[in-house]
Amino acid sequence: xxxxxxxxxxxxxxxxxxxxxxxxxxxxxxxxxxxxxxxxxxxxxxxxxxxxxxxxxxxxxxxxxxxxxxxxxxxxxxxxxxxxxxxxxxxxxxxxxxxxxxxxxxxxxxxxxxxxxxxxxxxxxxxxxxxxxxxxxxxxxxxxxxxxxxxxxxxxxxxxxxxxxxxxxxxxxxxxxxxxxxxxxxxxxxxxxxxxxxxxxxxxxxxxxxxxxxxxxxxxxxxxxxxxxxxxxxxxxxxxxxxxxxxxxxxxxxxxxxxxxxxxx
Amino acid sequence: xxxxxxxxxxxxxxxxxxxxxxxxxxxxxxxxxxxxxxxxxxxxxxxxxxxxxxxxxxxxxxxxxxxxxxxxxxxxxxxxxxxxxxxxxxxxxxxxxxxxxxxxxxxxxxxxxxxxxxxxxxxxxxxxxxxxxxxxxxxxxxxxxxxxxxxxxxxxxxxxxxxxxxxxxxxxxxxxxxxxxxxxxxxxxxxxxxxxxxxxxxxxxxxxxxxxxxxxxxxxxxxxxxxxxxxxxxxxxxxxxxxxxxxxxxxxxxxxxxxxxxxxxxxxxxxxxxxxxxxxxxxxxxxxxxxxxxxxxxxxxxxxxxxxxxxxxxxxxxxxxxxxxxxxxxxxxxxxxxxxxxxxxxxxxxxxxxxxxxxxxxxxxxxxxxxxxxxxxxxxxxxxxxxxxxxxxxxxxxxxxxxxxx
Numbered sequence: 001x002x003x004x005x006x007x008x009x010x011x012x013x014x015x016x017x018x019x020x021x022x023x024x025x026x027x028x029x030x031x032x033x034x035x036x037x038x039x040x041x042x043x044x045x046x047x048x049x050x051x052x053x054x055x056x057x058x059x060x061x062x063x064x065x066x067x068x069x070x071x072x073x074x075x076x077x078x079x080x081x082x083x084x085x086x087x088x089x090x091x092x093x094x095x096x097x098x099x100x101x102x103x104x105x106x107x108x109x110x111x112x113x114x115x116x117x118x119x120x121x122x123x124x125x126x127x128x129x130x131x132x133x134x135x136x137x138x139x140x141x142x143x144x145x146x147x148x149x150x151x152x153x154x155x156x157x158x159x160x161x162x163x164x165x166x167x168x169x170x171x172x173x174x175x176x177x178x179x180x181x182x183x184x185x186x187x188x189x190x191x192x193x194x195x196x197x198x199x200x201x202x203x204x205x206x207x208x209x210x211x212x213x214x215x216x217x218x219x220x221x222x223x224x225x226x227x228x229x230x231x232x233x234x235x236x237x238x239x240x241x242x243x244x245x246x247x248x249x250x251x252x253x254x255x256x257x258x259x260x261x262x263x264x265x
Numbered sequence: 266x267x268x269x270x271x272x273x274x275x276x277x278x279x280x281x282x283x284x285x286x287x288x289x290x291x292x293x294x295x296x297x298x299x300x301x302x303x304x305x306x307x308x309x310x311x312x313x314x315x316x317x318x319x320x321x322x323x324x325x326x327x328x329x330x331x332x333x334x335x336x337x338x339x340x341x342x343x344x345x346x347x348x349x350x351x352x353x354x355x356x357x358x359x360x361x362x363x364x365x366x367x368x369x370x371x372x373x374x375x376x377x378x379x380x381x382x383x384x385x386x387x388x389x390x391x392x393x394x395x396x397x398x399x400x401x402x403x404x405x406x407x408x409x410x411x412x413x414x415x416x417x418x419x420x421x422x423x424x425x426x427x428x429x430x431x432x433x434x435x436x437x438x439x440x441x442x443x444x445x446x447x448x449x450x451x452x453x454x455x456x457x458x459x460x461x462x463x464x465x466x467x468x469x470x471x472x473x474x475x476x477x478x479x480x481x482x483x484x485x486x487x488x489x490x491x492x493x494x495x496x497x498x499x500x501x502x503x504x505x506x507x508x509x510x511x512x513x514x515x516x517x518x519x520x521x522x523x524x525x526x527x528x529x530x531x532x533x534x535x536x537x538x539x540x541x542x543x544x545x546x547x548x549x550x551x552x553x554x555x556x557x558x559x560x561x562x563x564x565x566x567x568x569x570x571x572x573x574x575x576x577x578x579x580x581x582x583x584x585x586x587x588x589x590x591x592x593x594x595x596x597x598x599x600x601x602x603x604x605x606x607x608x609x610x611x612x613x614x615x616x617x618x619x620x621x622x623x624x625x626x627x628x629x630x631x632x633x634x635x636x637x638x639x640x641x642x643x644x645x646x647x648x649x650x651x652x653x654x655x656x657x658x659x660x661x662x663x664x665x666x667x668x669x670x671x
Contacts, residue, residue, distance in 0.1 A: 122526075
């Protein structure tokens with residue numbers, strides 16, 4: 001009985017003071033963070049994922065070159081994911097494999113396997129801002145998106161290409177990031193990005209990434225079919241076409257060790 | 266060229282391919298190469314500029330949900346002038362079975378150990394295919410059975426290596442060779458089993474945070490021959506390779522600290538007879554760093570600066586010209602869609618003015634072509650016949666290679 005009255009009292013206090021305080025106290029920063037946490041929560045539990053991707057690089061004259069890459073990713077609780085990328089083309093680098101253990105705030109651990117030399121090389125991973133395979137994507141664009149990687153600020157909600165989106169400003173917490181801020185349009189239903197604008201270290205708009213063709217897998221996880229990035233300074237662009245997404249295939253840590261690099265196909 | 270014991274390793278690999286083998290996949294390359302030499306040869310029998318063609322197809326198939334695979338990689342080269350450089354080899358013919366805590370491989374394979382750039386002391390499983398490249402980076406396929414035990418404490422690789430592969434050397438018409446030439450037909454072995462001697466090796470490798478470490482042991486026929494003077498069947502002076510039985514411990518370490526890579530390799534070898542005719546155990550090491558300037562001049566390009574110290578306790582009695590030397594090198598990676606790369610390095614001998622300048626650069630054209638420009642310059646090589654690089658003192662060259670990948 002005593003307990004009960006205590007609860008009532010607390011709820012009473014909450015109703016009286018808490019709710020208005022909460023509404024007033026939810027700063028744009030708190031709202032941005034809350035949305036990021038919700039997006040992360042909704043994309044948790046896929047365990048592992050495999051996919052294949054075609055990367056089309058286009059220079060300012062419209063000349064194209066292609067890469068075909070297969071990816072395997074392992075979800076890691078409380079840390080960044082483990083990822084293995086295997087290159088099928090261009091043919092001179094066929095069999096090259098790239099393994100990374102990603103982290104939010106400290107440098108990733110990365111190994112590269114060079115099949116011609118049969119050599120596994122540990123590589124420096126400070127440089128998350130460097131181009132991935134000569135494309136307009138950087139390593140940090142393609143690595144796993146952990147909540148702690150950014151600070152957040154909710155800006156507004158607006159419609160983009162017929163979908164309602166939260167517009168959120170993110171500032172990288174990682175000191176070697178190539179960006180000063182990112183403006184993200186996050187779909188209010190899927191909690192997945194529709195568009196990201198990247199601002200470089202000089203605070204100029206560097207590139208714009210758009211996502212399309214979202215499909216839902218395992219009744220929960222949304223993945224894009226196409227990702228297209230345009231570099232506004234160089235006028236170069238890169239398109240990613242994803243296919244064969246598979247989830248919960250039973251991959252383990254063993255599929256992401258240095259031995260697995262040597263037999264990755 | 267393959268010995269009987271190595272053939273048994275190969276047939277073991279072949280037996281493991283299931284009769285219902287899944288349709289595999291072919292890939293590989295064909296390549297044309299042109300070498301231009303700065304000077305006329307030291308020996309009138311040697312050639313000037315040279316054309317050569319090579320091909321390396323690769324067949325791969327897997328089954329058992331990717332847990333078993335079969336790989337076949339033959340290699341063939343035709344050389345315009347050098348009969349010894351025209352050669353064929355099986356780079357790989359391997360069956361692999363992977364399980365949760367182990368991987369088993371049987372057949373012919375290439376294995377690389379180590380971290381440094383200037384030389385590869387620890388790397389000992391495969392013989393060097395020296396006619397392919399003077400830098401020793403090209404290797405002959407080695408017959409083996411290899412069991413890898415994979416645990417929390419790292420990976421322990423165990424090797425049984427039946428069948429020794431002799432090092433290849435350029436023939437009498439070839440450039441970039443010792444003088445007098447090396448007569449591989451007369452090779453001498455310390456072991457009574459000669460090239461049938463079965464070698465053993467083991468390696469433990471692990472990583473702890475920023476550190477990657479490898480500890481290895483080898484017991485068998487040395488991949489590095491020493492030489493004795495002799496005569497060929499025409500009565501011409503030749504060098505005869507002698508292969509000793511050795512034991513070798515190896516340690517390789519790399520610390521990856523921000524933009525710095527710190528590298529260390531050391532070996533302790535016993536049983537190898539040196540140039541003074543003595544067989545003392547000795548230590549040799551390579552130590553250095555690679556620092557990368559990222560995104561130089563507001564571009565995507567990275568510039569790496571590499572320096573390594575090369576040391577061999579035997580000094581002038583060592584079988585290598587790199588007994589007390591320093592490497593300074595620079596690596597430029599454009600990170601463009603053609604994967605353009607340049608590596609320019611110089612090895613300085615600390616005893617004399619001898620220098621070895623190396624250039625390696627490559628660029629992809631379209632999706633399937635790759636052009637490689639390489640060169641070496643041998644500078645201030647002492648004009649004394651006991652100098653290890655004496656035979657190649659006039660062989661500075663530039664090499665253009667065009668490869669079509671499929």
